[in-house]
Amino acid sequence: MHSRSERELGSGFPAVTTPLHALTLRAAANSIRAGELSSEAYTRALLERIAATDANVQAWAYLDPEGALAAAREADAERRAGAPVGPLAGIGIGVKDIVATLDQPTQLGSPIYTGARPAYDANCIERLRQAGGFVLGKTVTTEFAFIHPGKTRNPWRAGHTPGGSSSGSAAAVALGQVPAAIGTQTNGSLIRPAAYCGVVAFKPTLDALPFQGVNVFSPTLDTLGVLARSVADCALLASCLADPGGIPGDVEPIGRAPRLALLAAFPWVATSIEQEWAMHAALATLRDSGAVVTPVELAEAWHDAQRVHRMIMLYEGAQQMRDLQAREREQLSAKLNAALDEGREFGDGAYHAALARRDILIAAITEWLAPFDAIVAPPASASAPADLTHTGDPSCCTLWSLLGFPAVSIPIAVADNGLPLGLQLAATAGADERLLAVAQWCEERLAFKGLL
Template structure:
């Protein structure tokens, strides 16, 4: 029998609904897990045990009173670039140490409206960029957990919290989820609200979810989507509704497109071998599997994202750079300086290219239900000085399309490997349905670090 900290959102909601367990019992189990594992993993930027227990008890009182909510009683980790009004949000920088926001981000308000509660703040790389925080890979502390949503991925993978929220401007949800061995899901751009989230690149910034399973990701996302009038990228409530995220069975095997992107040469041999094994398993399970060449249009996609990210990042952090450059990391200072030298015409061309590529990707995916592709080069690198290469996420982030990674086993170093699936823009429910079919066809490893 599994311990409470080992359960995912779907099972926990069922146990809470049937009164087979309580949120307080869950929190007690999670605290014991954190006490055991946090000294080695360092996933949390802020965690108050007494506060977390009281929030769990409050949720139990709501349950006993007959109240309802899509996430009632579920604790959630929040990346430390997302404001929570009664917790410090330092954004991974000493410049904001001890900062308490006046109000919570919209996504946190939505979470609490659905009955969930913030358990604590998870570690982020500095301003959600490259300079890593103290988090280590829960499978081997000598290896990076990925980034920038490093604490969120590590906490979920290690059984410290059943769900966490992160952000992605290039590969900051998909890559750490793959490195740590949990599900990482980045919905279509504009579905999740960004108000109250530290901006980096307004054109590219997107929120994402870390869970233990695909159905868990669907449940959480359905509770959080919706129009945000203060977010210029936010989509109308008519785009998708919460009920669209009620996962349905895939009775017909899906049509899958195998994409070996322009950075395929960067994939390590173990990642390539596992990917080919996954493709063969999906074909054997009945999926229609065909290779898809993205074509020459996507060969400069990585440079387009870089231009947008650097140009907008330079604007976002210009004041901090002018006043506090000595307290910013060399990586961020370099981005600001390089981004400030970019010509406005190159920036606008890159933004226009982004929209063209989204349209072209949709056209190329007309005859498939989802793309399958690696989420990273391979296992997490044996370094704590950097968070790994996001290149295998870049095209999908640039286009703003939904992407999800699921764990598919381990490599020779004993570290997780993942499989990434990509859908058409705003066809998130279809992508999640296909992803769950693929998990059942391949088999999702139910392993957790010791």
């Protein structure tokens, strides 16, 4: 007899032993759309998986199992009544807890907002629902999506950080608690936790996905993105959140081996030997498959990018949170208070000079990358640190966040310490479709066994 957590629906369909929670987003949606699987059965399997695996990881800031099952039953009823079935077909998605949701609290990783319920959905949640999906639950974020960690632990080793700030989203996807999740990135908040947790993250071009209704820290840098266990699933979810035609839901094969620039390290952070060797092995495999890989270095004139990013981020964060900090300083972490205090020290002139410098860097690096389909680089300097008091170094993600360029992280190896390592790919603004195609080409050639 098969359990409810196995894909088995009705006498007309053969039993399949793949656990339901291990289905990809695309496979689950296709099965529900075809009538082979009910949204209720799939949602129940996810909730059972959460109950079985979350005690040591704590990926969820808010979860209402009965509410999730009710949403699933509603999706099933609508489908049986002949309503159009959207591409997400009754699938529950994890949502970072800085994204406004009408039916669930949005607590921003802060005691200041414990139990807070917005009276509206963020634009991306409206689009999620229009595509047939629903909010399974709210995933843990760092405090205001900055650096003070939440309760989530790394799903591979609970004594290590999952990364941040999209901590719960990455951990939940890695464990099969949810097929995909929504996150955000201002510095390294999608790419780094994906690398630490052994999943795929896609940070689209700045503003490719709507940010309205998401808590703002830095208007210039904040970017909505997605996490899943494959490039194809990231593309599917992102396409549902984007403007029509903005990001394709189906990744078209690139049709040839890609031209890749290789940035082996960033000048502002040292890369560990384990990360270097993992990338070396991965790139050897890609070369053997025909990829043209050209080593490059960041021009010395561009080495100020990290400083420029920090100035913009902290100045804007201080402006955004000025009134809240004045009112609730004692409720904010020491790390956040220090960062906001630093941001207030930057004058308007220095901030506007940083914005102008960003424009120059965008133009220069766009031209630099023109001969390539994508650039590959480490997504993090090493595997996840054994320290739950911080979320690791985001510096490998800073450049693409500053420029607003799309980036993807794919898992490529497991280090000697049993933790995953990734590969980051980036492209110029607007080249999301090409970047996804290149990332999928690489993913298909780089074997990786995750936690499922």
